[in-house]
Amino acid sequence: MATAALGTAMLALPPGRALAQPAPLARAIPSSGERMPAIGLGSWITFNVGNDAALQAECTAVMAAFFAGGGRMIDSSPMYGSSQAVIGRGLATLGHPDALFAAEKVWTSSGTNGPAQIDETRRLWGVERFDLLQVHNLLGWEAHLDTLQAMKAAGRLRYVGITTSEGRRHDLVEQIMARQPLDFVQLSYNPVDREAEQRLLPLAAERGIAVIVNRPFQQGALTRRLDRAPLPDWAAEIGATSWAQLILKFILAEPAVTVAIPATTRVDHVRENLAAAGGALPDRELRGRIAAHIGAL
């Protein structure tokens, strides 16, 4: 009913406006029902700019455009050099937007060092608590999950998760997903890296675990490769105007996916990525065509 009313209101708008402001897709986090805009923002490499003031300002501009476009989740890790400090600086400059969903990681093999690392990370971001903390690449996962669950129980953390990438250690990820009370799992998924479809995505759906998709563009290698070829005409059927949007729409059309977190240094790219979560998503047949076409290029 509400959707129908919204649809009528959208139809009443001049077409240009309706296109410029598509309602960004939001997905529910299964463990809480909280709705999350389906495009987040990664920070590996792109935000590791050290003390370079001009590049720090670029990162802040990307964050500003991200929040202005309805984005919420920013993901980082102690592994990412100066990225955490750069995010902290950006958030301070932007007046700590309320919309922020702060997703961080703990990345140390020592369970005892986890809490101190998390504290330092919090200091760098300048936030009181994180929304989500994930065990990065399962490093020291048993001890860290205990810490994170205890933090969650004490109200010092909202969600707990684990991460992997590039198809690594899916067996262990599967075991942990099956046995531990996780809110989130983060993994790599895109039209050419589809291993997660075998077991992890169905298991996430079954167990009610939210899925964060990292490396949607294979760290830019995929988009760079595709840029040499023309975008097929049928991309327009779902309103994709670039390869990046076609990839993101492919990812988001998978129902088990909650949010994809492309990283970028560019304001135009962050807008383009957010826009991919507006408008139509490919159906099963079109997803197959996207994967086959991209795989063949």
Next chain:
Amino acid sequence: MSEWWTYRLDDFLLFSPRVYWRLFEAHNAALWPLHLATMLAGLSLVVLILRRPGRAMLWTGLLLAPLWAFVAWTFLLQRYSGINWAASYAAPAFLVQAVLLLAAALMPGGPAMGRLDAIGKTGLGLVLAGLLLYPALALASGRPLAGAEVFGIAPDPTVLVTVGLLLTARGRWLAFLLPIPLLWCLFSGLTLLAMGEAQAWLLLAGTVLVALLGTLRLVRRGSRAVRE
């Protein structure tokens, strides 16, 4: 690290080439015109080795030691470690190298320099490459000259000039003086390789060449000592 074989070299690269090269632009802008003095110092050492080899080790140590410490502090710690935590581990190693260079220069029985056999001449070739070729690599790679890597200011040319100079030295000191520079060349060469920069090969080839020639120097010295 589990499943280490699934990692590629570029999985370990934490920053983009753009950010890396901008470090040198900022560093040069902050230190100019100190570059003129460090280049002059480097060239003077070459002249000294050719003309007054007897005094060369003293001056090489006295000039290189502070430059290694300076690069460690101003570049590795104050700039590079911001984007690459490994640089903060390299900085103390640079300080150790500075101490070793100073010790080699001042302690009795330190190495004699100026040996211009084939190994020594190759060493001088590396010195000239570090002093004159290295800064030009920025232009050759389409980067601005403002980001040039200069001896005594940036680590790679400083290390290259150092190993080149040391190849003109004789004596067991080489066994102490070469490892840290060679490890740096390897580390920096692999970093540049992960960044897809062709100049990586210069450093990696330099590492292999200097390791071979340095070993040859030590072995020959050893066999001579046995004969004597």
